[in-house]
Amino acid sequence: MLDDLRPRLGRRLLTGPAELAVFGCDALTAFYERPAAVVLVESADEVVAVVRACHREGVPFVARGSGTSLSGGSLPIGGGVVIALNRLDRVLSVDPDARTAVVEPGVINLDVSRAALPHGLMYCPDPSSQSVCTIGGNLAFNSGGAHCLRHGMTANHVLGIRAVLPDGELVELGGDSVEPLGPDVAGMFCGSEGLFGIALEVTVRLVAVAEATHTALAVYDSLEQAGDAVARIVAAGLLPVAMEIMDALAIEAAEASVKPNYPKGAALLIVELEGERGVVDADAAALRELLRASGAGEVVATEDPDARALIWKGRKSAFSAVGWLAPDYIVQDGVVPRTRLGEALAEIGRMGAAAGIRVANVFHAGDGNLHPLILFDGREPGMLERAEALAGDILRLCIRLGGSITGEHGVGVEKREYLPLMFTPADLELMRRLRRAVDPAELANRGKMLAVA
Amino acid sequence: MLDDLRPRLGRRLLTGPAELAVFGCDALTAFYERPAAVVLVESADEVVAVVRACHREGVPFVARGSGTSLSGGSLPIGGGVVIALNRLDRVLSVDPDARTAVVEPGVINLDVSRAALPHGLMYCPDPSSQSVCTIGGNLAFNSGGAHCLRHGMTANHVLGIRAVLPDGELVELGGDSVEPLGPDVAGMFCGSEGLFGIALEVTVRLVAVAEATHTALAVYDSLEQAGDAVARIVAAGLLPVAMEIMDALAIEAAEASVKPNYPKGAALLIVELEGERGVVDADAAALRELLRASGAGEVVATEDPDARALIWKGRKSAFSAVGWLAPDYIVQDGVVPRTRLGEALAEIGRMGAAAGIRVANVFHAGDGNLHPLILFDGREPGMLERAEALAGDILRLCIRLGGSITGEHGVGVEKREYLPLMFTPADLELMRRLRRAVDPAELANRGKMLAVA
Numbered sequence: 001m002l003d004d005l006r007p008r009l010g011r012r013l014l015t016g017p018a019e020l021a022v023f024g025c026d027a028l029t030a031f032y033e034r035p036a037a038v039v040l041v042e043s044a045d046e047v048v049a050v051v052r053a054c055h056r057e058g059v060p061f062v063a064r065g066s067g068t069s070l071s072g073g074s075l076p077i078g079g080g081v082v083i084a085l086n087r088l089d090r091v092l093s094v095d096p097d098a099r100t101a102v103v104e105p106g107v108i109n110l111d112v113s114r115a116a117l118p119h120g121l122m123y124c125p126d127p128s129s130q131s132v133c134t135i136g137g138n139l140a141f142n143s144g145g146a147h148c149l150r151h152g153m154t155a156n157h158v159l160g161i162r163a164v165l166p167d168g169e170l171v172e173l174g175g176d177s178v179e180p181l182g183p184d185v186a187g188m189f190c191g192s193e194g195l196f197g198i199a200l201e202v203t204v205r206l207v208a209v210a211e212a213t214h215t216a217l218a219v220y221d222s223l224e225q226a227g228d229a230v231a232r233i234v235a236a237g238l239l240p241v242a243m244e245i246m247d248a249l250a251i252e253a254a255e256a257s258v259k260p261n262y263p264k265g266a267a268l269l270i271v272e273l274e275g276e277r278g279v280v281d282a283d284a285a286a287l288r289e290l291l292r293a294s295g296a297g298e299v300v301a302t303e304d305p306d307a308r309a310l311i312w313k314g315r316k317s318a319f320s321a322v323g324w325l326a327p328d329y330i331v332q333d334g335v336v337p338r339t340r341l342g343e344a345l346a347e348i349g350r351m352g353a354a355a356g357i358r359v360a361n362v363f364h365a366g367d368g369n370l371h372p373l374i375l376f377d378g379r380e381p382g383m384l385e386r387a388e389a390l391a392g393d394i395l396r397l398c399i400r401l402g403g404s405i406t407g408e409h410g411v412g413v414e415k416r417e418y419l420p421l422m423f424t425p426a427d428l429e430l431m432r433r434l435r436r437a438v439d440p441a442e443l444a445n446r447g448k449m450l451a452v453a
Numbered sequence: 454m455l456d457d458l459r460p461r462l463g464r465r466l467l468t469g470p471a472e473l474a475v476f477g478c479d480a481l482t483a484f485y486e487r488p489a490a491v492v493l494v495e496s497a498d499e500v501v502a503v504v505r506a507c508h509r510e511g512v513p514f515v516a517r518g519s520g521t522s523l524s525g526g527s528l529p530i531g532g533g534v535v536i537a538l539n540r541l542d543r544v545l546s547v548d549p550d551a552r553t554a555v556v557e558p559g560v561i562n563l564d565v566s567r568a569a570l571p572h573g574l575m576y577c578p579d580p581s582s583q584s585v586c587t588i589g590g591n592l593a594f595n596s597g598g599a600h601c602l603r604h605g606m607t608a609n610h611v612l613g614i615r616a617v618l619p620d621g622e623l624v625e626l627g628g629d630s631v632e633p634l635g636p637d638v639a640g641m642f643c644g645s646e647g648l649f650g651i652a653l654e655v656t657v658r659l660v661a662v663a664e665a666t667h668t669a670l671a672v673y674d675s676l677e678q679a680g681d682a683v684a685r686i687v688a689a690g691l692l693p694v695a696m697e698i699m700d701a702l703a704i705e706a707a708e709a710s711v712k713p714n715y716p717k718g719a720a721l722l723i724v725e726l727e728g729e730r731g732v733v734d735a736d737a738a739a740l741r742e743l744l745r746a747s748g749a750g751e752v753v754a755t756e757d758p759d760a761r762a763l764i765w766k767g768r769k770s771a772f773s774a775v776g777w778l779a780p781d782y783i784v785q786d787g788v789v790p791r792t793r794l795g796e797a798l799a800e801i802g803r804m805g806a807a808a809g810i811r812v813a814n815v816f817h818a819g820d821g822n823l824h825p826l827i828l829f830d831g832r833e834p835g836m837l838e839r840a841e842a843l844a845g846d847i848l849r850l851c852i853r854l855g856g857s858i859t860g861e862h863g864v865g866v867e868k869r870e871y872l873p874l875m876f877t878p879a880d881l882e883l884m885r886r887l888r889r890a891v892d893p894a895e896l897a898n899r900g901k902m903l904a905v906a
Contacts, residue, residue: 097792098790098792142633142637153633155633155637155640165879165883169879169882169883170879171877171879171880171883172876172877172880173880175857180595180606180608180644181644181857181858181859181863181864181875182644182645182646182864182884182902182903183640183641183642183644183645183648183649183884183887183888184595184608184637184640184641184643184644185641185883185884185887187608187636187637187640187641188636188637188638188640188641188887189636190637191633191634191635191636191637192635192636193635195636196636208690237661276732276735278731278732278735279729279731279732282729282731337551339550339551404628404634405634406634410634411634411635422634423625424624424625426618426622426623426624427624427625427626429622430618430622430624430638430891431635431636431638433890433891434636434638434641434887434890434891435636436890437886437887437889437890438883438886438887449635450635
């Protein structure tokens, strides 16, 4: 099979051990799987050709963008071919009237907004990795981000997908401007973690950049107080675009790396409002009162783009910044109902203390999406296992509280074994039936999500 | 099989010709198919028992709510069992904090909002038939309504579905408060026109009733002027919750039946704004200017609930009201890109004139969803065929302009043959593969949407 592809791909077909090494892991560093080959495709036609060759020979394949998956989503479990889409990185068109853009799967998330900005438009979903992660990966994992509280996940912003199915068939899912018709196959594709094929072109929705954006930063003496503030904001009927909480350890990490110069405290709440000038002004005044009433210490509020960018830089770099505090860490991703956030955080604190492991908390407070960062030193014997056990306990806690095992990082390799805690056998079998209908040989991203762990 | 069900269902199992007659048609009066049996179920367990019996015996079945489908969605093509869900009409719970409600599939659309109203909440999707149509049917057809312009379709408001699959298996799709995980199977179910099973319980999203609602009514000397006003409103950045246009014939029909006392003119534009008081006031002032600049004659603006209700009653009754103008009519449902609305209306006018058939136009102008009402007298020989030919030509026009063959009425029996005009063979085969994965014997709503016509 490789000999068939080599004339077409030349040096873009990698098979040497050193070349392949880097494709054996992604941002989930705990797993490593070296592929049999990597293809650096430069066109949709090449993707189709490789998928068809894989299908003919029964070889599994996995698409890869920037390798930022935190659940091992781009790992070639058991070998197979990695189809690296990074060179398919063009914004093919922006239609300011229809407020849509057509992009290739390897385009960087932030580059979509960059292309839209001259028209006063932007692409909403903003995972913390948005300056490096690609739209194809966002699509596969239905990525959210700090602003998904109001704007929704990737699925809410994808209108159409041109895709190659695992058998090499080309399909158009969804559409660019019409109302939906029939089963939402595009919706099924989005969030399916690559099990239904590879997107070749994605039509995304753009939205107008808000007239006004107001970012407030409040410090609290405890995480509970910050959580209480979120509850008050929601109860008051405000609908911020983002509500994020960082605990002392996360603040320390951010300061150590990107120096956002946050006010000091046990917990930090970031609230962002956006909309029409008058609404934002009225909401900002209400917010100020709510923050005061919830016991906030220092409150900083700004609309200055540079100051806002620094606030978000600190928040969005918090994951990698904890590398300053410990040699190793696990980023967990779980969801609890917003009403049970305080309970969840208190329990995570107790669990960390009992295990003798530091846990930094950064979370999308508005939608109950927790990101506990479990800090450890992998050189100490048994520490990795203890950290992983704690990560698992946190997930089981999320489920017990009525939540979910992943808010946005996905199942991938990492959480296959937890799926039966959330889904009944009938629910899982339905998903597997749909998957096998499209890919009976399970070639596309074999060994992930729906695979029996 | 019927003998097995009779002890359980008693007189709620209908098999007499007279009893069955009424279940042989729905709002698409052009088709008639008498079922072999009808079951008037009174619990989810009974639905499951009937589906399992049908599966065991290989008997096709179709769920039916109020029979308001305009595409024959509830007809038992080729016979089989009609499962009438009307008695499953309870709002099981309303959770004002989570802003959700759990309802049975036979609950009337408007009854969900009625149950939510004491909490200041409402259920958004508002098909014109909302006072009679059921949530199960809304789910199957991913129904929209005048206000889907801003609020979105049913799929945007359904969080979770408890369903019985065509093989009798029970599944939970989606969830009530967590972020989505994996392929969006609930999204696939929604809009699939009953091909993937029957919903037993639906968790829907509720939204806060807006602080202010402002409805403006403007008359124009031509449809083109009204269409131009819509374009101006969009270009100005206003985001009304609804923008509806009625032509002279539709106005005449409405006046003849529910007497909304609309101002006289060649075209009527209804624009509704909702939101916070200050925003609505500012937008209403801007709207007034835009309507004036677009050449509106009389403009009526009101926030009075009774006056608003009458305006909407006129609009929502327009379909049935045309019964006052002609013995028979076909309601067509097509979509064109909003930018090509003027072109589409002009062409429909020409086509109607050429065919010697009157066409009344009522449409969701904001999202390009046309509802031409084709008026004829079925007693005249050949007229039904000519009316149907015109309806088909209008659909082909929609496709040619880059639109869709249905905005919200669905494919059902009526539009099966048009699907290949919108989807490639590979796209259709993908949908069929998914369908067969769930229902290999094609028992659920056999002969609809994906069936070869």
